[in-house]
Amino acid sequence: MTLSKEPEQNETQENNSSDEPELQPVNNDAVGYTLQNNELHITFNHGSDWIKVPVEKDSLFSGEYTGNRQELIVGSYILTEKKVAFLYSDDTDETNKIVIKYSNDQGETWQKGVVAESFPFMRFRKIAFLNNQFGYVILSGDRTMSQEYSLSFLTHDGGKTWEETSEPGNTRLLVDGGFVDENTGFMSFGTINPEEPDLYVTQDGGNTWSEAVIPIPKKYDKIFVQAELPVKEGDHLAVLVNQGPQGDYKGGKVKGKFISKDNGLMWDFSTEVQSMEVE
Incomplete structure (x- = not known):
């Protein structure tokens, strides 16, 4: 069964204005990020310029496991020169939809791909791409004691659409x-x-x-x-x-x-x- 939806394309970037407090990257990687001011910003030049990611901060930490909220949850994001992507839960319509927000042009435009139209509250989450087109998402949720539900999803078009695999x-x-x-x-x-x-x-x-x-x-x-x-x-x-x-x-x-x-x-x-x- 394919759980996908056409992405919302060409969401414009937002840069922080000069009168805001100076942002400091959390990480020391080539592509940096910060969660200051309760917003997610990324930088491709070590903090000289920042781009606001059009995702609500709380959505990034939604689920059974919420991390420390000071850093992004390990495995839930991709930060490279060619692709940035963030995996999160969108519960605005009460379906607990799992989506990714991603950019292939360093934040100039953003697209949204629906991984799953509905999924239990996430515990484990992971996203990765092996090349420009093929990527995977691994999720688990609905934990009861030492049992839970686990599933993987694949994309063959860079994240626009996703297909659910069979249960393991x-x-x-x-x-x-x-x-x-x-x-x-x-x-x-x-x-x-x-x-x-x-x-x-x-x-x-x-x-x-x-x-x-x-x-x-x-x-x-x-x-x-x-x-x-x-x-x-x-x-x-x-x-x-x-x-x-x-x-x-x-x-x-x-x-x-x-x-x-x-x-x-x-x-x-x-x-x-x-x-x-x-x-």
Whole structure:
């Protein structure tokens, strides 16, 4: 089923006037943003000029998970020289519509693409583009204890229209998800006391999902328990399996690296790798 709507095009940019308080970027990336004055502004020249994004600040933090409201929710936006996009909930008509507001010309014009006409209050949210045309959105919501609803959506026209994929068939809490190409995608489950990785894969653009097989060597049983998002690596795929929130093997500072040569269905242990996320 396709849940899409024609975008609202050519919404004009708004630049902050000189008499407003000086804006300061939250991040140190090439494309900066700020949420000062309860508005979202972006800059492509380190703060010399600012462009107001036509999105209500509260919409950016709507859902079950609202972040700290001082910074955008990780994964909910794209900031590059060629494309900026913001994923948020539009509940103005009481349907809790999920939309993106995006610009391909550094904020000169803005377009709106409807990802889902209706969706439960979001917990996990993520948007990414692999090229100018193909992108994905991963959402979860409607959480009850340790269960929730998870779904992915794809666009093949740069964000104008979106298509809902089939459900993965797993209601555990979503850890992460994404696509490595237009056909191959993954969803990883199990955030609460995981004992083994729970990774699902599609090889047909989300029409069907299968549980990936990740045999854990006995030495690492109940140590490497949570799969991260696989990546392409040469002629194969690689995935890191971390220790989850309670891991203490070698101080919790290592992950298991696994390799797949059949595009994500079967995985074999490769080596331990140092975690760059643990101080």
